[in-house]
Amino acid sequence: MANVTTVPEVLTRARDLVVPAMRRSIDMLNPQLRSIAAYHLGWEDAKGESTGSDGGKGVRPALALLSAEAMGARGEYGLPGAVAIELVHNYSLIHDDVMDVDRERRHRPTVWAVFGIAQAIIVGDALAALAQQIVLDPRLLVADGQVLEGHQAALLLADATAKMIAGQSQDMEFEGRGHVSFDECLAMEAGKTGALLGCAAAIGAVLVNAPMTTVGALDRFGVELGLAFQAVDDLLGIWGDPKTTGKPSWSDLRQHKKSLPVTAALSSGESGVEELLELLAIEQLSERQIERCAELVERLGGRDATNELADTRLLLALDALDEAEILDDARRQFIEIAHFVVERQF
Amino acid sequence: MANVTTVPEVLTRARDLVVPAMRRSIDMLNPQLRSIAAYHLGWEDAKGESTGSDGGKGVRPALALLSAEAMGARGEYGLPGAVAIELVHNYSLIHDDVMDVDRERRHRPTVWAVFGIAQAIIVGDALAALAQQIVLDPRLLVADGQVLEGHQAALLLADATAKMIAGQSQDMEFEGRGHVSFDECLAMEAGKTGALLGCAAAIGAVLVNAPMTTVGALDRFGVELGLAFQAVDDLLGIWGDPKTTGKPSWSDLRQHKKSLPVTAALSSGESGVEELLELLAIEQLSERQIERCAELVERLGGRDATNELADTRLLLALDALDEAEILDDARRQFIEIAHFVVERQF
Numbered sequence: 283m284a285n286v287t288t289v290p291e292v293l294t295r296a297r298d299l300v301v302p303a304m305r306r307s308i309d310m311l312n313p314q315l316r317s318i319a320a321y322h323l324g325w326e327d328a329k330g331e332s333t334g335s336d337g338g339k340g341v342r343p344a345l346a347l348l349s350a351e352a353m354g355a356r357g358e359y360g361l362p363g364a365v366a367i368e369l370v371h372n373y374s375l376i377h378d379d380v381m382d383v384d385r386e387r388r389h390r391p392t393v394w395a396v397f398g399i400a401q402a403i404i405v406g407d408a409l410a411a412l413a414q415q416i417v418l419d420p421r422l423l424v425a426d427g428q429v430l431e432g433h434q435a436a437l438l439l440a441d442a443t444a445k446m447i448a449g450q451s452q453d454m455e456f457e458g459r460g461h462v463s464f465d466e467c468l469a470m471e472a473g474k475t476g477a478l479l480g481c482a483a484a485i486g487a488v489l490v491n492a493p494m495t496t497v498g499a500l501d502r503f504g505v506e507l508g509l510a511f512q513a514v515d516d517l518l519g520i521w522g523d524p525k526t527t528g529k530p531s532w533s534d535l536r537q538h539k540k541s542l543p544v545t546a547a548l549s550s551g552e553s554g555v556e557e558l559l560e561l562l563a564i565e566q567l568s569e570r571q572i573e574r575c576a577e578l579v580e581r582l583g584g585r586d587a588t589n590e591l592a593d594t595r596l597l598l599a600l601d602a603l604d605e606a607e608i609l610d611d612a613r614r615q616f617i618e619i620a621h622f623v624v625e626r627q628f
Numbered sequence: 629m630a631n632v633t634t635v636p637e638v639l640t641r642a643r644d645l646v647v648p649a650m651r652r653s654i655d656m657l658n659p660q661l662r663s664i665a666a667y668h669l670g671w672e673d674a675k676g677e678s679t680g681s682d683g684g685k686g687v688r689p690a691l692a693l694l695s696a697e698a699m700g701a702r703g704e705y706g707l708p709g710a711v712a713i714e715l716v717h718n719y720s721l722i723h724d725d726v727m728d729v730d731r732e733r734r735h736r737p738t739v740w741a742v743f744g745i746a747q748a749i750i751v752g753d754a755l756a757a758l759a760q761q762i763v764l765d766p767r768l769l770v771a772d773g774q775v776l777e778g779h780q781a782a783l784l785l786a787d788a789t790a791k792m793i794a795g796q797s798q799d800m801e802f803e804g805r806g807h808v809s810f811d812e813c814l815a816m817e818a819g820k821t822g823a824l825l826g827c828a829a830a831i832g833a834v835l836v837n838a839p840m841t842t843v844g845a846l847d848r849f850g851v852e853l854g855l856a857f858q859a860v861d862d863l864l865g866i867w868g869d870p871k872t873t874g875k876p877s878w879s880d881l882r883q884h885k886k887s888l889p890v891t892a893a894l895s896s897g898e899s900g901v902e903e904l905l906e907l908l909a910i911e912q913l914s915e916r917q918i919e920r921c922a923e924l925v926e927r928l929g930g931r932d933a934t935n936e937l938a939d940t941r942l943l944l945a946l947d948a949l950d951e952a953e954i955l956d957d958a959r960r961q962f963i964e965i966a967h968f969v970v971e972r973q974f
Contacts, residue, residue, distance in 0.1 A: 312794045314801050377753060381746035400727035400800060403749060407723060407756070408793045414760055414786040418779065433764065433779035440760040447754045448658045454746060455660050 290618040296344035299358060301336045303365050303423050307416060311408055318397055318405040322376055324388065328396045341511075341623055342367045342482040348619070349500055350486030352612035360486025362420035362427065363435055367482045369413035370443055374478075376406040378450060382537060386529060413439065420489065430489045438488055438501075442481035449473025456540035460559055464587070467545040468509065475515070476508030483507070483616070487608075499606035503616065506599035510624045513592035516541040517585065520576055535575045538562055542591060547584030554582050596624050636964040642690035645704060647682045649711050649769050653762055657754055664743055664751040668722055670734065674742045687857075687969055688713045688828040694965070695846055696832030698958035706832025708766040708773065709781055713828045715759035716789055720824075722752040724796060728883060732875060759785065766835065776835045784834055784847075788827035795819025802886040806905055810933070813891040814855065821861070822854030829853070829962070833954075845952035849962065852945035856970045859938035862887040863931065866922055881921045884908055888937060893930030900928050942970050 308319050320326040324337040343364035350360030378384070379392040380402045386392060394402035417436045420427030452470040456462045483504030484497050492500075518527050519534035520543055527533070534541050540548075544562070548555055558578045561571055579585065599620055603613060654665050666672040670681045689710035696706030724730070725738040726748045732738060740748035763782045766773030798816040802808045829850030830843050838846075864873050865880035866889055873879070880887050886894075890908070894901055904924045907917055925931065945966055949959060 312797060315794065315797050377749050381749055399745065403723050403727055404793060404797050404800065407752075408790065408797065410753070410756060411786055411790040411793055414782070415790055418783040418786055433782075436760070436779075436782055437764040440757055440764055444754070444757040444761055447750060447757055448661065451658060451661050451750050451754065454750065 290344075290615065290622050292348060292615040292619060293340055293344045293622070296347045296357070296364070297336070297340050299347060299361060300340060300343040300364050300368065303361050304337075304368060306423065307365050307369065307412060310412060310415075310422075314401075315405050315408045318393060318401055319372075319409060321396065322372060322393050322405070324390070328391075340368070341619060342371055342479065344619060345479070345482040345504060345616075346486045348486065348612055348615055349483055349492075350490050352500070352606070352608035352616070353487050353490050353492045353496075354609060355486075355490040357486075358424055359420075359427075359430055359490050362416050362423050362430065362432070363439070363482075363485030363489050365423060366413040366417040366435075366439055367478060367485065369409045369416070370439065370446075371478060373406040373409035373413070374446060374450070376402050376409070381450070381454065384529075410443070417485075431491050432489070435485050435488045438481050438485055438497075442477040445473040445477035446475075449475070449477070453539070457538050460563060461548055462540040462545050464542070464545045464549040467540060467542055468591075471512045471516075471542065472505060472509060475512040476505035479508035479511065480504035493607070496606045496608065499602050500608075502602035503599050503606065503620075506595045506602060507620050507623060510592045510595035510599060510620075513542055513588045513595065514624055516543055517588055517592075520544075520579065521585070532572045532576050535572050535579075536567065543579050543584035543588045545584075546587035546591075547579040547582035550582040550584070552582055554578050558582065592624055596620060636690075636961065636968050638694060638961040638965060639686055639690045639968070642693045642703075642710070643682070643686050645693060645707060646686060646689040646710050646714065649707050650714060652769065653711050653715065653758060656758060656761075656768075660747075661751050661754045664739060664747055665718075665755060667742065668718060668739050668751070670736070674737075686714070687965060688717055688825065690965060691825070691828040691850060691962075692832045694832065694958055694961055695829055695838075696836050698846070698952070698954035698962070699833050699836050699838045699842075700955060701832075701836040703832075704770055705766075705773075705776055705836050708762050708769050708776065708778070709785070709828075709831030709835055711769060712759040712763040712781075712785055713824060713831065715755045715762070716785065716792075717824060719752040719755035719759070720792060720796070722748050722755070727796070727800065730875075756789070763831075777837050778835070781831050781834045784827050784831055784843075788823040791819040791823035792821075795821070795823065799885070803884050806909060807894055808886040808891050810888070810891045810895040813886060813888055814937075817858045817862075817888065818851060818855060821858040822851035825854035825857065826850035839953070842952045842954065845948050846954075848948035849945050849952065849966075852941045852948055853966050853969060856938045856941035856945060856966075859888055859934045859941065860970055862889055863934055863938075866890075866925065867931070878918045878922050881918050881925075882913065889925050889930035889934045891930075892933035892937075893925040893928035896928040896930070898928055900924050904928065938970055942966060 308316055317330050321328055324335045327333055346364035346367055347357040347360040351357045376393045379387060380394045380399055384392055385395045416422050417439050418432050420430040420432050449470050453474055480501040484500040487497050487500055519541055520532055524531050547558060561575050603616055654662055663676050667674055673679055692710035692713055693703040693706040697703045722739045725733060726740045726745055730738055731741045762768050763785050764778050766776040766778050795816050799820055826847040830846040833843050833846055865887055866878055870877050907921050949962055
């Protein structure tokens with residue numbers, strides 16, 4: 283597997299197109315909603331002062347632009363898809379932070395922690411509606427956008443959003459019960475994270491009227507990449523460095539998250555599973571108990587299994603990519619992004 | 629003005645089509661989300677037992693079906709629009725109840741009061757996504773739905789949803805400040821309530837490819853009707869009988885809602901405005917103070933002005949309807965619905 287340590291050029295290039303388009307989109311909101319969104323995106327502080335930052339690393343929007351280029355079209359034609367997906371992704375983060383009672387994200391207080399739950403709900407709702415408006419009427423962002431297939435793109439996005447929401451709902455249900463199998467967890471994360479990445483990798487192609495077989499292959503590439511990404515994310519959620527993740531140590535264990543490492547450990551059938559189940563049933567875990575959970579998950583093979591899953595799903599993603607009839611240069615960049623996503627430092 | 633005391637036949641007829649389609653739609657959700665939605669819609673109790681009820685009076689879906697019939701098409705062709713609007717309307721109710729900390733709706737505990745805030749957020753999100761899926765792919769509900777204009781209908785719905793959200797956001801902002809003018813309040817309610825009713829009155833016509841002028845006229849009819857409806861609703865929110873509204877007496881005053889009667893009173897310029905402003909600035913009003921607010925709003929003309937607004941907006945709605953080129957029989961039914969909406973008992 284190639285070792286990519288630098289940020290792929292395509293991400294930087296995508297950002298140059300996506301950041302101004304995101305700003306134009308957010309400016310369509312009313313002033314109250316706009317300023318909360320600008321806070322969440324890292325553009326402004328809680329007082330509305332500019333931070334000089336333009337937010338996130340933008341894997342999703344880069345995939346969206348690339349999937350238009352992959353069909354020989356201008357990357358700009360993927361822009362309505364890229365922005366819509368960023369909006370949906372950020373709406374889900376804002377709502378998830380309320381639902382998970384997370385007070386911090388990206389080293390900053392979350393929207394609800396600053397502005398309250400009501401504002402977090404309404405700004406999330408606003409971003410979701412804005413995403414649909416933009417993908418349905420690509421002319422809002424692309425001057426000659428009437429040639430773009432907004433209808434099919436909107437359907438792809440709505441389907442992915444529905445799957446993402448169902449995944450989040452399952453995730454919440456998992457927290458409330460004892461045993462969750464590794465397969466159940468995988469299915470949940472295919473929805474929660476995979477669906478939107480699949481949409482990202484295909485939406486640009488849909489906008490420029492790509493054939494269904496290629497759209498399907500790109501979508502599968504993104505879903506598998508999403509699972510690989512999520513495996514890495516779940517590892518970071520337990521063993522990630524708080525300085526890098528911006529979350530407390532063993533964050534997912536504190537929240538009783540039945541993540542991939544935990545469910546892999548629970549499905550191991552080895553001695554220690556009972557102790558782990560008992561610990562996870564305790565409502566308020568002490569620091570010692572949380573540390574013990576992390577030890578048990580590792581000893582029961584949860585960490586190794588999740589590392590392995592990341593590798594397998596990356597290979598499945600690359601297999602799916604092979605089936606897409608796309609330009610070679612785009613294929614190379616898709617592969618670069620895939621490696622970058624899975625090889626995040628922690 | 630005709631005095632319509634019975635429920636228009638079109639509402640009953642619409643319900644026969646919409647209720648089964650709503651059930652089929654809600655069944656597309658995963659089991660957790662489905663059962664919470666079924667609770668909210670009044671179909672099931674909190675334990676998942678059937679209540680034998682099929683929910684709401686369904687003015688919005690009736691308008692949607694009628695607007696397809698108005699163009700000479702089958703009412704069924706308006707069904708994806710009718711269901712999508714019901715879903716958006718209910719998603720907004722579920723989220724609004726969290727934001728407004730309302731524990732009761734339609735004589736029952738609200739979703740968040742039963743299932744918690746996290747579940748209320750996610751089920752609302754799920755209904756919003758489902759609405760878009762259904763309008764974008766009308767074949768989900770109508771066998772020969774591929775002839776329908778799902779793209780334009782989805783755009784109309786997304787625009788209306790965005791306006792509704794902006795209206796709710798303004799409404800929340802109003803609660804936090806002292807003076808809100810009558811015009812500001814009217815603009816807010818045009819978004820919060822008018823937009824979705826406008827969409828309802830036009831979406832069936834859009835689905836069957838009606839000309840833009842008629843779509844525009846029907847939309848205006850719905851927006852104006854929405855304002856008339858909201859005027860009545862705001863009167864009920866203060867002076868409505870708790871037995872009928874399912875909410876405590878003077879409910880909107882308890883919440884410091886800057887509703888139409890309150891803002892009309894505040895804009896009256898008469899003596900008493902200062903006292904009302906001072907009362908509304910008190911965070912926790914006593915029962916005596918709430919009663920005094922209601923007295924002041926009435927004495928300052930807020931009740932009369934809102935009654936008058938309901939009449940004016942009804943006339944404007946009927947004017948807009950005159951401009952729509954639609955079948956006479958549908959026009960008669962639109963008028964029936966309009967009177968029914970404004971002449972609710974209280």
